Amino acid sequence: MSRGALLTLEQTWELAKLWYADRLSPEWRRRTVPETVAAFASLGLTGEFWSLA
Amino acid sequence: MDSLLTDVRLYIYGQMIATSAAPGVPETAAALGRAVEDVERAYRTLAEQKALVLRPGTTTVWMVMPFSNMQTAFNVICEGRAYYANCAWDAFGIPAVLERDANIFTTCADCGGVLQRKVACGRLTDSRGVVHFALPVRRWWEDVGFT
Numbered sequence: 001m002s003r004g005a006l007l008t009l010e011q012t013w014e015l016a017k018l019w020y021a022d023r024l025s026p027e028w029r030r031r032t033v034p035e036t037v038a039a040f041a042s043l044g045l046t047g048e049f050w051s052l053a
Numbered sequence: 054m055d056s057l058l059t060d061v062r063l064y065i066y067g068q069m070i071a072t073s074a075a076p077g078v079p080e081t082a083a084a085l086g087r088a089v090e091d092v093e094r095a096y097r098t099l100a101e102q103k104a105l106v107l108r109p110g111t112t113t114v115w116m117v118m119p120f121s122n123m124q125t126a127f128n129v130i131c132e133g134r135a136y137y138a139n140c141a142w143d144a145f146g147i148p149a150v151l152e153r154d155a156n157i158f159t160t161c162a163d164c165g166g167v168l169q170r171k172v173a174c175g176r177l178t179d180s181r182g183v184v185h186f187a188l189p190v191r192r193w194w195e196d197v198g199f200t
Contacts (some may be wrong), residue, residue, distance in 0.1 A: 005188040009145075009180045016145035019188055023150050024066055026059050030103055033133060040190070050108045 005049045014043055060085055062104055065117050070151065073136050074155040075114035075122040106197055116197070119146030131155040140200070141184040148172040 007015065018039055022028050028041045031039060039052045061081055068076045076084070082092040091111050100107045106116035114122045116139050122125075127138040129147040131154070138144035141159065148155035154173045161168050162185065171178040193200045 004185055005189075006157070006183045006185055009177055009182050009184065012142055012184045013145045013149075013172070013177050013180075016119070016142055016149040019142075020146040020149040023118070026063060026064070028062075036190075051189070053192050 005045075007045075011043060011045075015021065015040075015045070057085075057087065057091060057095050057112050058099060058102075058104075061092060062085075062099055065105065065114060066120075069117055069120045069122070069136075073134055075117055075120070078112050103194065119143030119150060128158040129155050130158070142186075145172065 037050070037052055040046065064081050064084055065075050065116045068074070068080075078093045078096055079089055081096075082089045085092065094146055096105075096107065096112045096114070098125060099105050105114055105118070107116045108123075116122065119138050119142075121137040121139045123137065123145070125137045125139060127141060127144040129136045129138050129144055131147060131151055138147055138157075143159045144159065148157075152175075155171070157172070159167065159168050168182065170180075170182070188195075188200055
């Protein structure tokens with residue numbers, strides 16, 4: 001079984017800001033799969049755990 | 054996202070932020086001046102789109118991310134109001150959404166001790182600690198409550 005992933009609190013805060021920045025916008029829409037993968041990658045979150053392929 | 058879906062989604066968020074509780078279908082329908090059936094359909098559509106999560110078999114909001122409409126182990130105090138977050142990530146998501154300072158309280162998954170972290174002026178004041186993500190991303194929506 002996978003041991004999962006560990007993020008520092010700084011990484012988690014950066015992820016939260018990126019993920020929720022536009023949530024209250026009327027134009028908000030759910031990210032597509034490529035957009036989600038790119039968002040994670042922009043914070044260095046890559047590899048099998050963060051993949052949606 | 055069509056106009057009704059947007060109006061319903063933003064009304065739910067607005068009420069969650071103002072009251073710490075998500076409104077039910079009748080309240081939202083009355084506030085928006087729309088038929089209950091139309092708003093109920095909007096709740097279900099928003100859930101299908103993963104814009105929110107409903108309690109199983111109901112139209113009661115469970116999660117309107119990052120907020121939880123049920124008590125959780127992640128308590129966030131912001132502008133004098135207490136909110137529940139769905140997980141550690143979402144606990145930081147609340148000050149991110151509100152763009153406000155916040156105090157986050159939870160318990161350590163290792164020792165059970167109380168943990169408090171603060172976001173002030175857009176920064177963490179104490180970044181000690183880690184967050185464990187148990188499931189890989191592709192499995193997050195298999196059982197989002199567990200995730």
